[in-house]
Amino acid sequence: MTTSQSTTSTAIDTKIEAVLRQHAEQQFAAELAELSKIDTRQRPPNWKLSPWAVRTYLMGGQLDNGFVVTPKYVGNARLMEIAIATLATDRALLLYGIPGTAKSWVSEHLAAAIAGDSTLLIQGTTGTDENAIRYGWNYARLLVEGPSEKALVVSPMMQAMQDGKIARIEELTRIASEVQDTLITILSEKTLPVPELNTEVQARKGFNVIATANNRDKGVNELSSALTRRFNTVILPLPSSIEEEIQIVDRRVASLGKALELPAEKPALEEIRRVVTVFRELRSGKTIDGKTKIKSPSGTLSTAEAISVINNGLAMAGYYGDGELHAGDLAAGLTGAIVKDPVQDRVVWLEYLQTVVKEREGWKDLYRACHEVL
Template structure:
């Protein structure tokens, strides 16, 4: 009996589906893979509501990643070719989730991950030592502390490096030799067992990078050449995004023990505003000035959740009246000029919608005084 977790890893959460899919498709699979490539795509994108026939009866697979199927197909094919996959995109576009899902589906674990930060050092990507043991006994396989990547290599699993661009460039370059030579040499163990850690078939690497904080600019050209790049776009479909925001905000509020009682209308407005500001173009095709702050789906979920919490714990006026202030809070993060851009949004798209006679937009327009300074 495992203890209750805040977030369950996908290989655990979807264990049933994974076993089912592994049994259902007996096609050819790349060495070391638990599922066929096509089954991996089905696992990530769902079966589109159609039941997949399998040994224990057929079963509908839920979509876990909302986005283009072709993108997932490219990712899977890249990994099947044992090439590195780099997922780039704006923050909050579910890059990490996609990498976890892929890892869980391909090798049954998403735990072999390194989180990139400015403090990430080379031994987190290659290997470290149990220093006490090292000094006491000298270098031996026993005192070696393998990194998740070395573990993945020797077991033929998928290793993940989150936010790779936040590592210092010289640290990132430790990956170059790993990805081209597919082995890690441990010079300290020369002449002993395990002096060279070889990658067994099935080892591959998924990295994610955020286009906003540093871009991929600090990656060396050598490293870039060893990755296939996939840009994960924000969710393109409006309804899918509203559904996602509703689902996740509800879950967040309910974890707190309250009930989520925010109108669908309010959420639709919230998502519309986020999409307009994110894309720089309103749903009607009007030009909107983009704030430099991130207006991702994840932020929309956070705003929806805090409106939900406010409505649950501090029931008061119309939840719509909280929206301008919340938006201002999101937009103001990076650049003070973003507040002015938000005003321009109110002046432009929002005012036109209010004038066109939509009731909720008119209400939102009436709450504009919140934005004045």
């Protein structure tokens, strides 16, 4: 490598390190490279890894050479196997569940492991139109030259078809029904007609689509039966046990804390356990021991929100406290996550504090801190 090449490489590495959140294929490049090196199993056409290696990347494990792959998804391995196997067929994958169940996270890591590129993303909103899925036009060139390949603006979907990669669609049910149906020809015929140029894009082997949707949007823009048939749906549940959820929160807090360079110490598992316990009890409408029924607030109180509460507490502890996470650092974030409706949710939260938190051994500090911010 020449001096100029070395300098350029160093500059690129520095730029990547300065990014707040790297793409999965950048952040876990070493793991993907190690898996590729030892992966001798059959790979579907144009896949970077075999289905076995993709599963190992997602679920984690120790390789025969001693290299440790960190888990990206903590939960039912069979769900990941179904998702990976689906992407090896001609059916698209729909990841479905309540907000905060790692749908986007799993989607990104699947694309990173299979195609080596998780960036071909279409964000679904009420304003998403057909151009976002099919293609658009550079209108300045279109007026001068008329329809031409140079005037064509390639969408992430078209790019994925041309390259044989994975296209990702976030919040599919937020997109209007008539726009959703643009996908039917793409998913069934694996072609994207461009009538203005009297041509079409035919998908290369390796192309597929991962879409996500959450059940809070049920009834907003339901998928047509024709489109539903072209997806295999995998429902991602909330963590089945408190220990599983604590593990997820602990891992993600450590990862995000490092990226954000928070000056606080790593939180004790006991503080994470308290936040997760509060969220699980309020979600389920009863205490962990099942002895006391409680009211649930209007929000989802997902694992992702628990991670956010802990990180907010670490920021408070690092910048305004002694660097160690205490109840006072958690109180504002915890209350903000739970009280979405200032009237109904406040009543629910006050009742929970009074009947559960106040009476629980070792939780008096949390009770006092939360009362102070209400």
